[in-house]
Amino acid sequence: MSAVLKAPLVVEFPFTRSLGPVQSAFLTGLRERVVLGVRTGDGRTLVPPVEYDPVTAEELHDLVEVAPTGTVTTWAWNPAPRRGQPLTTPFAWVLVRLDGADTALLHALDAPGPAAVHTGMPVRIRWAGERTGAITDIACFEPYDGRRAEPAGHTGEFEAPVTGIVAAARLDYTYSPGRAQTAYINALSGRRTMGERCPSCRKVYVPPRGACPTCGVATSEQVEVGPRGTVTTFCIVNIKAKNLDIEVPYVYAHIALDGAGLALHGRIGGIPYDEVRMGLRVEPVWTDGARYPDHYRPTGEPDADYDTYKELL
Amino acid sequence: MSKEPVAVVGIGQTRHVAARRDVSLAGLVREAARRALRDAELTWADIDAVVIGKAPDFFEGVMMPELYLADALGAVGKPMLRVHTAGSVGGSTALVAANLVAARVHTTVLTLAFEKQSESNAMWGLSLPIPFQQPLLAGAGGFFAPHIRAYMRRSGAPETVGALVAYKDRRNALKNPYAHLHEHDITLDKVMASPMLWDPIRYSETCPSSDGACAMILTDRAGAARAPRPPAWMLGGAMRSEPTLFAGKDFVSPQAGQDCAADVYRQAGITDPRREIDGAEIYVPFSWYEPMWLENLGFAGEGEGWKLTEAGVTELDGDLPVNMSGGVLSTNPIGASGMIRFAEAALQVRGQAGEHQVDGARRVLGHAYGGGSQFFSMWLVGDRPPDS
Ligand SMILES: [Zn+2]
Numbered sequence: 001m002s003a004v005l006k007a008p009l010v011v012e013f014p015f016t017r018s019l020g021p022v023q024s025a026f027l028t029g030l031r032e033r034v035v036l037g038v039r040t041g042d043g044r045t046l047v048p049p050v051e052y053d054p055v056t057a058e059e060l061h062d063l064v065e066v067a068p069t070g071t072v073t074t075w076a077w078n079p080a081p082r083r084g085q086p087l088t089t090p091f092a093w094v095l096v097r098l099d100g101a102d103t104a105l106l107h108a109l110d111a112p113g114p115a116a117v118h119t120g121m122p123v124r125i126r127w128a129g130e131r132t133g134a135i136t137d138i139a140c141f142e143p144y145d146g147r148r149a150e151p152a153g154h155t156g157e158f159e160a161p162v163t164g165i166v167a168a169a170r171l172d173y174t175y176s177p178g179r180a181q182t183a184y185i186n187a188l189s190g191r192r193t194m195g196e197r198c199p200s201c202r203k204v205y206v207p208p209r210g211a212c213p214t215c216g217v218a219t220s221e222q223v224e225v226g227p228r229g230t231v232t233t234f235c236i237v238n239i240k241a242k243n244l245d246i247e248v249p250y251v252y253a254h255i256a257l258d259g260a261g262l263a264l265h266g267r268i269g270g271i272p273y274d275e276v277r278m279g280l281r282v283e284p285v286w287t288d289g290a291r292y293p294d295h296y297r298p299t300g301e302p303d304a305d306y307d308t309y310k311e312l313l
Numbered sequence: 314m315s316k317e318p319v320a321v322v323g324i325g326q327t328r329h330v331a332a333r334r335d336v337s338l339a340g341l342v343r344e345a346a347r348r349a350l351r352d353a354e355l356t357w358a359d360i361d362a363v364v365i366g367k368a369p370d371f372f373e374g375v376m377m378p379e380l381y382l383a384d385a386l387g388a389v390g391k392p393m394l395r396v397h398t399a400g401s402v403g404g405s406t407a408l409v410a411a412n413l414v415a416a417r418v419h420t421t422v423l424t425l426a427f428e429k430q431s432e433s434n435a436m437w438g439l440s441l442p443i444p445f446q447q448p449l450l451a452g453a454g455g456f457f458a459p460h461i462r463a464y465m466r467r468s469g470a471p472e473t474v475g476a477l478v479a480y481k482d483r484r485n486a487l488k489n490p491y492a493h494l495h496e497h498d499i500t501l502d503k504v505m506a507s508p509m510l511w512d513p514i515r516y517s518e519t520c521p522s523s524d525g526a527c528a529m530i531l532t533d534r535a536g537a538a539r540a541p542r543p544p545a546w547m548l549g550g551a552m553r554s555e556p557t558l559f560a561g562k563d564f565v566s567p568q569a570g571q572d573c574a575a576d577v578y579r580q581a582g583i584t585d586p587r588r589e590i591d592g593a594e595i596y597v598p599f600s601w602y603e604p605m606w607l608e609n610l611g612f613a614g615e616g617e618g619w620k621l622t623e624a625g626v627t628e629l630d631g632d633l634p635v636n637m638s639g640g641v642l643s644t645n646p647i648g649a650s651g652m653i654r655f656a657e658a659a660l661q662v663r664g665q666a667g668e669h670q671v672d673g674a675r676r677v678l679g680h681a682y683g684g685g686s687q688f689f690s691m692w693l694v695g696d697r698p699p700d701s
Pocket of ligand 1: 201212
């Protein structure tokens with residue numbers, strides 16, 4: 001058996017986030033080198049601030065400034081920073097209770113090594129040179145033995161507040177289609193379409209998934225299907241997708257290859273889009289170097305009778 | 314021991330719009346929850362547990378929303394669950410909450426579903442570039458359009474039926490202040506003249522992208538007795554699943570949907586849904602799904618659903634009104650859309666639906682589906698408790 005295919009799959013998207021009043025003030029404050037917390041019903045100051053009281057569930061509005069100096073309440077050494085983390089050299093993840101706050105903020109501490117970090121150590125904010133209204137406006141924390149800073153009493157009113165942020169999300173996967181689809185994909189390179197027959201219901205799955213979802217049993221018997229097939233249903237796509245290099249309009253069809261137990265999906269060509277119909281007999285058209293048929297074209301056979309494919313829509 | 318009867322005593326929705334830039338996700342869900350509490354005249358302290366649902370994580374990029382939203386929903390120190398069944402999630406979330414009351418695990422449960430499509434990207438979430446696969450299609454419309462064509466072929470429905478549904482739902486939405494689309498100048502001709510996106514689906518026959526949240530307060534018999542306004546009673550509720558793709562799958566009328574409806578009717582003692590049910594809020598993201606689901610839900614025989622639509626039976630003043638609120642075609646915060654169906658059904662039997670109220674609605678169905686017609690969730694609510 002040949003090796004199972006693998007490939008990197010990167011999933012990333014720049015999500016936008018509306019901040020609401022409290023986070024808007026907090027992030028705008030960072031832009032202005034002001035750290036704001038929020039006062040709860042029981043008189044505590046939460047930093048970072050939250051919109052709703054964790055104890056009473058009441059809405060919180062009372063913003064109060066805290067100091068840019070504080071104390072490490074706990075920490076963990078990060079010997080190998082990854083992409084997107086606050087510092088590129090090894091650093092400590094720290095929880096810092098800023099002076100004037102009752103809760104701690106998670107951030108990075110720039111320190112030469114784990115021996116230089118301890119719970120209870122005094123630190124201060126190192127501001128980023130360029131600030132936009134984001135948590136990264138705090139570049140990191142740094143050890144600080146000087147005088148405790150006094151907050152200036154800011155109440156959270158700013159000119160041109162930040163109301164939204166872009167939160168870029170990225171996930172790095174190693175994707176594998178698995179044993180059954182690897183065999184299917186390898187067969188396609190020889191321009192053959194291989195399915196797998198369920199030992200229980202005898203239906204042929206194309207593409208195969210290694211198991212029959214109806215019977216819940218593994219499949220392994222290899223069955224060649226096609227190359228010809230029948231268009232069982234379709235739509236005419238008139239809108240161009242950003243990430244898809246296909247001219248519109250085009251026909252997206254469900255095609256039941258001869259011998260297959262269900263339809264696969266493909267594009268129909270070689271015929272005007274408005275002449276495609278259910279029951280049209282088609283065959284694959286290959287292009288050099290492509291993994292899949294580029295499209296399917298009419299074979300010229302008479303259309304299939306509806307009863308022969310009505311279970312394969 | 315019999316189940317505890319479940320009553321809906323509070324309902325709250327946000328005014329659904331294209332983009333709510335003035336609130337965070339927390340602020341959005343809070344608004345719906347507060348309205349539900351106000352409707353029930355209850356406070357956060359009266360809530361024993363919170364059950365929430367949202368669209369798939371890739372859509373919004375928010376993992377573990379139950380963690381982030383606990384403060385906003387007064388859930389600190391209480392059980393909080395998150396339910397996840399793609400587009401049907403709003404319905405199955407309500408059913409999980411209802412089951413907690415029915416099983417006497419909790420007395421009063423807040424259930425809520427939401428989505429900010431403006432900060433999300435469903436098209437992207439549904440079209441990840443999977444290695445070794447041939448990219449052919451983007452988005453949900455192209456996925457569902459071939460199934461609609463299959464329905465048209467199977468039923469012999471005239472091509473105009475889809476437009477009739479869209480025209481009806483958009484007019485119904487004009488009577489619902491919470492609906493997203495308020496197309497005051499809508500005409501049947503305008504629907505028919507809108508561009509074909511995925512033929513046979515026209516632009517005006519597709520749902521919008523909305524920001525919104527919907528919340529309900531569910532409680533037991535004693536809680537219902539204290540409620541300031543008439544409760545809606547759950548007469549039956551069920552969920553069913555099936556694979557997205559399998560040999561023999563009937564996309565036009567999935568078996569899981571038929572089985573789910575049959576279970577709900579059995580629980581509620583319904584033998585003739587067409588005659589015994591006074592209205593339905595059905596998950597119709599593309600107009601043709603109205604006649605398709607009418608058949609799947611047993612309101613019409615196979616191939617007959619479009620006749621109800623064409624004859625005006627599903628109009629607001631028809632014999633079996635469908636999507637009195639304007640439906641998914643007028644409002645679609647995906648994660649919340651199923652719960653909006655359930656809540657709108659409850660509003661009807663409570664007599665609280667305002668301008669889109671169906672006179673004398675005593676039993677109304679709420680329906681949701683999701684994935685590639687993979688998940689189904691439904692409830693039937695009535696104006697009286699199940700054993701009366
Ligand atoms: Zn099988």
